[in-house]
Every structure is written in C-alpha cells, then in structure tokens.
Amino acid sequence: MTSRLKSAILRHTDSIKRSNLSGIKDTIRSRVTTANHDNGYGSNEFIHLNFYDDDNYLSIVQCINGGYHITEDMLKFMLDYNDCLQKHIDNLKSCSKKSKSRVKAQSTLSSYHTTRAAQLKTICAPSLEAEYLQARHDAIQNAIDECRTELNRIYSKGSSNSSPKHNRTDYMIDSFEAASSVLLKLSEKIDKLKEQKTKEDAALLQAKILCENLSYTHGVKESKTEKANNSRKKHEQKLKEIENDIARFEDEYEHEKKTYRVEARRIYEKCRVLEEKRLELIGDTLMKFIKAAYSSKNSTQQRTIYEELQSYLKDERDITKDLEFWAQTYGVYDSTTSLSTETNQNDDAHDDDEPSSADTTTSSTKTKSKKNQK
Structure with missing residues (x-):
C-alpha cells in the first residue's frame, strides 16, 4: 500500500471520527437546550407581586420550605437509577453463574484444555463488570444517603399531614x-x-x-x-x-x-444564605452522582477487562496445544505426526536451507583460490 493511499485512508477515518463525535455533541446540546425550554419558569402565586407589599415576604419562606420536595424528587430519580443499575448487576451475575454451570456441564470430550479455559475466563467477565458497577452503585447510594442525612437535619417534620419545613x-x-x-x-x-x-x-x-x-x-x-x-x-x-x-x-x-x-x-x-446552602446541597449531590455514574473511570475499568481478556485469549489459548492434549488424553498422540513437532521440524528444515555464515565464508575462499590459480 502506497504512503499516499495510507494518508488518504487515515484522513477519511479521522473525518468519520470527527463527524461522529460532532454528531454526538450536537445531540447532547440539543437535548439540553430542549430540556431547558420545556422546563421554562412557570407561574406561581407570587410571581408578579412585589416582595415588600403585604405578606409577600412569605415567597422566600415558601421557596426554602418547598426545597425539601425538590430535593426529594432529585433523590427519587437517583434511587430509580440505582434500582435499574442493581437489576443490571444482578442480571450480569446471574448470566455468569448460569453460563459457568453450562460450560462445566459440557462433555469433556468436546470441551477441554485452553479453549475451555478461555470460555470460562470470558464468562467471568460479566461478574467482573458487575463488581465495578456495584462500586458505582454504592458510590451513588452513598451520595443519596449523605444528602438525605443533611436534608433531615435542615428540615423538620411536624404532624403526619403537614409537610416538612425548614428548621428556621x-x-x-x-x-x-x-x-x-x-x-x-x-x-x-x-x-x-x-x-x-x-x-x-x-x-x-x-x-x-x-x-x-x-x-x-x-x-x-x-x-x-x-x-x-x-x-x-x-x-x-x-x-x-x-x-x-x-x-x-x-x-x-x-x-x-x-x-x-x-x-x-x-x-x-x-434567608438567602439558607437558600444558597439548599442549592449547594442539590448541586453537590448532582456532581457526586454524575461523577459516580458517568466519569471516565467507568470506561477505564471496562477497557481493563477487555485488554485482560484479549491478552489472555491471544497468549493462553492455543489450538495446537488443545489438539495435542486431546490426542494424548485419548491415546492417539504420535510425536512424529504431532503438529508442534511438524512445526519445529519445518523450522529446522528452513534453517538447514539457509547457508550458515561459515559455509558462506568457505565458499568465498574457494572461489578466490581458483581465480589466483588461473
């Protein structure tokens, strides 16, 4: 392949990557923009009233008290997310367990040696994935628990029929x-x-x-x-x-x-200081959530599983060894017809065909001697 053709292919590949990445970013931006427009600031009982007139000061009081339900809705979303994640974790573990049982139940006549080990190794991957997903789940749950502890400290509950109100x-x-x-x-x-x-x-x-x-x-x-x-x-x-x-x-x-x-x-x-703390609590909890759910650490962990499996399948799985293992196990092994022996013999024959440095030197000396005799 010429260097010009390689360059053309690389440029085309890069343009595809940039195009795909740009498309993803545009999709995210459009969804965020749409969400902002859909959730525009709605009406309420104080929206067009002057704060200093009558008892309109209650607007800031109700704002702070209403923050309890706003925060609870956020935590419910995170709990729902964690429930979905836990189900996925449980399914991954179940998948590994069932598949491992099936492989172990397979006839050793057809399932054996390095290929069997490679299957078992790969089947364990969902369990490994479940482990780091469980860590993600636990980190999110920890963020939820911390937020709820702070929420219960700030807001006190009255009677069963009354809504929680800020302790101030x-x-x-x-x-x-x-x-x-x-x-x-x-x-x-x-x-x-x-x-x-x-x-x-x-x-x-x-x-x-x-x-x-x-x-x-x-x-x-x-x-x-x-x-x-x-x-x-x-x-x-x-x-x-x-x-x-x-x-x-x-x-x-x-x-x-x-x-x-x-x-x-x-x-x-x-009151503004109290409201600021409430907003900070929501913001900090959201940051903890997205860090646990969507940080690059998750991609790194998945990449590690992939690289370990890829390395294992390349280095440890060996069809030749499997075939010889089977032959030895069932009494048909013959070293003279062994694939590994044939491979070694072919390598030796290839080495014999190539002249050694000593032979090359001797041949060169004889040629020079004949020329001198002439």
Missing part, C-alpha cells in the same frame, strides 16, 4: 412579622378610615339630597331646614377629619415602608 421557618416568619408590625397596624388603620370615609360619603350625599329637596318644598319649617343643613355640615366636617387622618396615616405609612424595606432586606439576606 418560624424564625424567618417571626422576623418578618416583627419588622412589618408597625406597617401592618398603619395599613389596618388606613383601611378602617377608608371604610368610614365611604360611609360618610354616603351619609353626606343623603344630607345634601335632603337639603336640596327641602329648598324646593314650600311651607317647610325653618327649624327643619336648619337641622338638615347642620347635619350636612356635620357630615362634611366629619368627612374632612377622616380625609385628614387618612392623609396623615398614609404619610406615616410611606415613611414606615422605607424603614420596613431596609429591615425586610436584612432578613431576606439571611
């Missing part, structure tokens, strides 16, 4: 409630005043209607008209007082709102 939940809620207590009282006062204003607006409207009706009615006593006007003025004065109170409390509310924002932000930062 009560502290978080109490802190937010204390910070917003003044704001809440002011808000309640403003709401009550607005209710009173609504009633006074209605009462004032009725008083104005009465005064207007009396002004168009002939023969009405002056005292009655005066009483209606006094009632109207009284409602107007009351309404003005309510409006002034509302304005004053709203000013206080806006001032207190700024104070609350500062305090709520400080409490939120503490």
Whole structure:
C-alpha cells in the first residue's frame, strides 16, 4: 500500500471520527437546550407581586420550605437509577453463574484444555463488570444517603399531614412579622378610615339630597331646614377629619415602608444564605452522582477487562496445544505426526536451507583460490 493511499485512508477515518463525535455533541446540546425550554419558569402565586407589599415576604419562606420536595424528587430519580443499575448487576451475575454451570456441564470430550479455559475466563467477565458497577452503585447510594442525612437535619417534620419545613421557618416568619408590625397596624388603620370615609360619603350625599329637596318644598319649617343643613355640615366636617387622618396615616405609612424595606432586606439576606446552602446541597449531590455514574473511570475499568481478556485469549489459548492434549488424553498422540513437532521440524528444515555464515565464508575462499590459480 502506497504512503499516499495510507494518508488518504487515515484522513477519511479521522473525518468519520470527527463527524461522529460532532454528531454526538450536537445531540447532547440539543437535548439540553430542549430540556431547558420545556422546563421554562412557570407561574406561581407570587410571581408578579412585589416582595415588600403585604405578606409577600412569605415567597422566600415558601421557596426554602418547598426545597425539601425538590430535593426529594432529585433523590427519587437517583434511587430509580440505582434500582435499574442493581437489576443490571444482578442480571450480569446471574448470566455468569448460569453460563459457568453450562460450560462445566459440557462433555469433556468436546470441551477441554485452553479453549475451555478461555470460555470460562470470558464468562467471568460479566461478574467482573458487575463488581465495578456495584462500586458505582454504592458510590451513588452513598451520595443519596449523605444528602438525605443533611436534608433531615435542615428540615423538620411536624404532624403526619403537614409537610416538612425548614428548621428556621418560624424564625424567618417571626422576623418578618416583627419588622412589618408597625406597617401592618398603619395599613389596618388606613383601611378602617377608608371604610368610614365611604360611609360618610354616603351619609353626606343623603344630607345634601335632603337639603336640596327641602329648598324646593314650600311651607317647610325653618327649624327643619336648619337641622338638615347642620347635619350636612356635620357630615362634611366629619368627612374632612377622616380625609385628614387618612392623609396623615398614609404619610406615616410611606415613611414606615422605607424603614420596613431596609429591615425586610436584612432578613431576606439571611434567608438567602439558607437558600444558597439548599442549592449547594442539590448541586453537590448532582456532581457526586454524575461523577459516580458517568466519569471516565467507568470506561477505564471496562477497557481493563477487555485488554485482560484479549491478552489472555491471544497468549493462553492455543489450538495446537488443545489438539495435542486431546490426542494424548485419548491415546492417539504420535510425536512424529504431532503438529508442534511438524512445526519445529519445518523450522529446522528452513534453517538447514539457509547457508550458515561459515559455509558462506568457505565458499568465498574457494572461489578466490581458483581465480589466483588461473
């Protein structure tokens, strides 16, 4: 094969490898991208609300508490994966065991010596594979156990019907409630005043209607008209007082709102640290999982099994030895017709055909002597 042809073949092979690898990477990227799009950020009860309004601070509390179920779902996935892996391990062991029994039950008339040993050696490979898969399974289980231990430390379970909550939940809620207590009282006062204003607006409207009706009615006593006007003025004065109170409390509310924002932000930062730890727990557990399940160490272990088997089959399995073993066992062995003897004799004959260095030297000397005699 010319060097040019070899180069062309190598270039073609490399292009195929690069193409296949590129295709695999593109497939992985597309699946990850699709997964991200499919699992877009969905709606929830707090998504369009302002954190600092009303009791919307509960969003961070519920976020942290909900983290328990998020982590549990992740662990359930890992447990399901491990269950599948354990079944595969058990099947590999069963495969080796059954196949080994079948080989051992084979007639030694047809199953013997190095080929039989090679079969048994290969049949043991699934058991070896099961061993390193079991180590992978155990590493994943260890990651699951570590995560669950930490999860149970962070989250406490109440009654059987209640969901687990973070052990700092009560502290978080109490802190937010204390910070917003003044704001809440002011808000309640403003709401009550607005209710009173609504009633006074209605009462004032009725008083104005009465005064207007009396002004168009002939023969009405002056005292009655005066009483209606006094009632109207009284409602107007009351309404003005309510409006002034509302304005004053709203000013206080806006001032207190700024104070609350500062305090709520400080409490939120503490909650953020708790949430960060929760996310770290999930991230660290995922890293442990993929390291155990998909690291290059797994490929190395499988490669080792392959190389050991390949080496054994090349070096230890010998058809000639098998045939001679059978011949010796059943009394038909003849050293003169032995395949190994024939092989050795052929090698010796080949050596005899080739002139030795001494013969070559003698022949050369004789040729030179004849030339000198001439």
